[in-house]
Amino acid sequence: MPQRNVSTLIALFTGYMQNGLQDEILDLFFQMQCEGIRPNSFTFATALASAAAQGELQKGRMVHGQLIKSGNESAVFVCNSLMNMYSKCRLIKNSKLVFEGMEYRNSISWNSMMAGLVSNGSYSEALKLYFQMRAEGIKPTQSSFVTAINICSNLKNLVFARQLHGCVVKEGYGLDGNSLTALLVAYIKCAEMEEAFKLFTLMAETRNVVSFTALIGGYIQNGNNDKAAILFSEMRKDGFDPNDFTYSTILTAAPMISPYLIHGLLIKTRYECFPSVGTALLDAYTKVGNIHAASMVFENIEEKDIVAWSAMLGSYAQAGDTEGSIKLFKAMAREGVVPNEFTLSSIINVCAGITAAVDQGRQFHAESIKFRQHDNICVSSALITMYAKKGSIENAYKIFQKQSARDLVSWNSMISGFAQHGYGKSALDIFRDMEARGLEMDDITFLGVIMACTHTGLVEEGKRYFNLMVKNHGICPTMEVYACMVDLYGRAGKLEEAMKLINGMPFEADAMVWRILLGVCRVHRNVELGEIAAENLIKLEPQDSAAYVLLSNIYAAAGEWEKKGKIRKLMDDRRVKKEAGLSWIQVKNKVHAFIASDTSHSLSDQIYRKLEEIKLKLKEKGYVPNTNFVLHDLEHEHKEALLAQHSERLAIAFGLISTPDGSPLQIVKNLRICGDCHTVIKLVSEIEGRNIVVRDSNRFHHFKGGACSCGDFW
Missing domain, CATH: 1.25.40 (Serine Threonine Protein Phosphatase 5, Tetratricopeptide repeat)
Incomplete structure (x- = not known):
């Protein structure tokens, strides 16, 4: 060489x-x-x-x-x-x-230093440097103005942005495309859409894909999706090809703007393979409920980053697809992608779902420890929620105590967790701790507190917290809070007060409120109010079986068999299907499901033999079946047989023959546990020496030594 x-x-x-x-x-x-x-x-x-x-x-x-x-x-x-x-x-x-x-130093030196501060998030320091530059008599260049305007955007400083606009014009940069685009972005970030639109109109000769995209994003951020769609069309008509950022922006407007329409354009341009665009598209499909399309888009992304994996995991989570979520997480691990806090919190939230097995949540808790993310606030908050929903309130509280920092989600999850498990005093203690620390609260906080009062019969306490929320904290009660107050009054037998509250609400009661009122009317056998609640519920949700079944049960409990028959006929005429009672139990990583009088299980003979054994021991304890909970006009002996074969009893019997003596059992039921089963499970917990947790549609019941955490109030 x-x-x-x-x-x-x-x-x-x-x-x-x-x-x-x-x-x-x-x-x-x-x-x-x-x-x-x-x-x-x-x-x-x-x-x-x-x-x-x-x-x-x-x-x-x-x-x-x-x-x-x-x-x-x-x-x-x-x-x-x-x-x-x-x-x-x-x-x-x-x-x-x-x-x-x-x-x-020349102007480039000042610009480089300002730009460096901006890129590292030191916006206030960058602004001071701009003023220092002016004080030292350095004349700003076009680049100086663009950087300074970007500082205004990040600080959302509208006053200074307007001053800079004047300087830009004065210094002869009034027609410069970069300066005008930067000003456009600043006005949008400061929520001054009127000024942004005026400026955009003046930019007729200097518009580019960046300015179009900025304004489209501004409209979307301010809820004007229709205008965003119109501008997107105008952009294409004017000959400007959208780039990946444009597509990612317009897709955030889903479902108002159809992802199917945008997808067609993406296929032509191959942008769907870009991670940012593909992720935005699958997120858009998730919003419209098309998880299959979201999955297809995910597969087409060429270089999947952690954001894409997290988005797809979130899609499965939103759809309640536990199996799909877990498979995806394992595929991510095989690809060598390290999960971040958002990925882990998503999969942990999936494990809180009703169909997820208990051990799956523990498995992903271990994963969070492995990747040193368990102390991250969003992961630890998800763990609290997961353990509370899976029946392990003790583990939830341990994590809560270990949190080095807590956000509102952590506090709210712990309050509602204790409330759902029947530990009202513990829930109120957490709330008082929040009060003592002067922490911010929201409607979810008070919903949890009132729920705690509801599940422990503290009516006056619940009313006090409701008034505290409105008068002291200025929080407007949501429909969920009103529904909880109706439940509070109803469970305590104060049905007239519950109805008075409904009539005084600032908005029309929804199906949830009427369903709760109807449920408590069933418990207290109030036919008159039950008919009103059922009529309103049927108007709102004519295909919801709960309205018909609960009213039918009210009539049956009152011995009004003719009215009950009419309701059942109405169900048949409208083709309304009654939701079947189901109970689940997990044994050795496998979930077993049962319906009442089920004989399909492979161990069915052994299950029924165990039930007969339990029946004899119950009689020795003086148990007498409460056949009032069988709402059919049948012979007494037949009613007793039906009670003995409720789905939760079958699940418990299976658990007793399939697990070691003394080990705890956990049952999930999709409907409210009946009073007779509640009595039986209390006795079984004493007879068999087992701790039994039952999660029904309303709450958790912890049975131990012949007693229940709900105090027989549920």
Whole structure:
């Protein structure tokens, strides 16, 4: 190879730079040292720019070391490159040291330092630097104005943005596309859509894909999806091709803007394969409930990042697809993708679902520990919720106590968790702790507190907290809060007060409110109010079997068999199907489901033998079946037989014959547990020496030693 000199190398540096060959530039720079060729200011600046572009901090520092030895560190454009390198490598302190040590600074120096501060999130400091630059008499360039306007955008400083707008016009940049686009973004971020639209109108000659995308995003953020869709169409008509960011932005407007329409455009342009666009598209399909389409989009993303994996996991979670979520998480692990806090919190939330097995939640708790994310606030809050919903309130509380920091979700999850498990006093203790710390509360906080009062019969306490929420905290009660108050009054037998509350609500009661009222009318056998509640519920949800079944049960309990028959006939005429009572139990990582009088299980004979054994022991304890809970006009003996074969009893019998003596059992039921089963399970917990947790449609019941955590109030 012929002897190379500086001129030859500069030509090579220039060629590499023009072709974006950053690695070759750095390799060539260090090769120069080996060949004894001294770099000049140009080669130093180029090498630093390459290190900045690649985020190569170590190599950038090596170039800096050579620069100090060479004595070229005083050159302004070299110092500017050095500042830029440290800023891009997230070492803003080093960048500031270079800036402060410069003997002479030009406008590029100030711009580079401001841009570095902005890119590292130091917006207030960048703003101070702008004012310092002006104070030292440095005239801002077009780049200075763009950076300063970007600072306004991030700080949402509308006053300064308007001042800069005036300066831009005064300094002759009033028609500059970059400056106007930056101003447009600033006005949008400051929620000044009127000014943004006026500016956009004036930008007729300088509009580009960035300005169109910014305004589309502004409309979407302000809830004007229709205008966003119109502007998107105008953009295409004007000959501007949307880029990946445009597509990602317009897709956030789903379901108002159909993802199917946008998807057609993406297929033509191949943008659907981009991670950002593909993720936005699958998220849009998730919003419209098409998980299959979301999954197909996910498969087509060429380089799936953690955001794409998390989005797909969220899609499965939203659909309640436990199996799909877990399979996806395992596939992610096989691909070597490390889960982040959002991925882990999503999969843990999936494990809180009714169909998820208990051990699955524990498995992903272990995963969060493995990846050192268990202390992350969103993960630990998800763990609290998961354990509370899976019946392990003790584990939920342990995690709550260990949290180094807590957000409102943590506090609310713990309050509602204790409430659902019947530990009203513990829930109220958590709330009082929040009060003592002066923490912010919301309607979810008070919903949990009132629920705690509801499940423990504390009517006056519940009323006090309701008034505290409205009068002291200025929180408007939601429909859910009103429904909980109706439940509070209803469970305590104060049905007239419940009806008075419904009539005084600031909005029309929804199906949830009427369903709750109807349920408590069933418990207290109030035919008159039950008919009113059922009539309103049927109007709102004519295909909901609960209205017909509960009213039918009220009539049956009152001995009004003719009215009951009419309701059943109405169900048949309207083809309304009664929801079957189902109970689940997990044994050895397998979930077993039962319906009343079920004989389909492979161990059915053994299950019924165990039930007969229990029946004899119950009689010894003085148990007498309460046949009032069989709402059919049948012989007494037949009623007793039906009670003995309720789905939760079958699940418990299976658990007793399939697990070691003394081990706890956990049952999930989709309907409310009946009073007779409640009595039986209390006795079984004593007879068999087992702790039994039953999660029904309303709450958790912890049976131990012949008693229940609900105190027989549910």
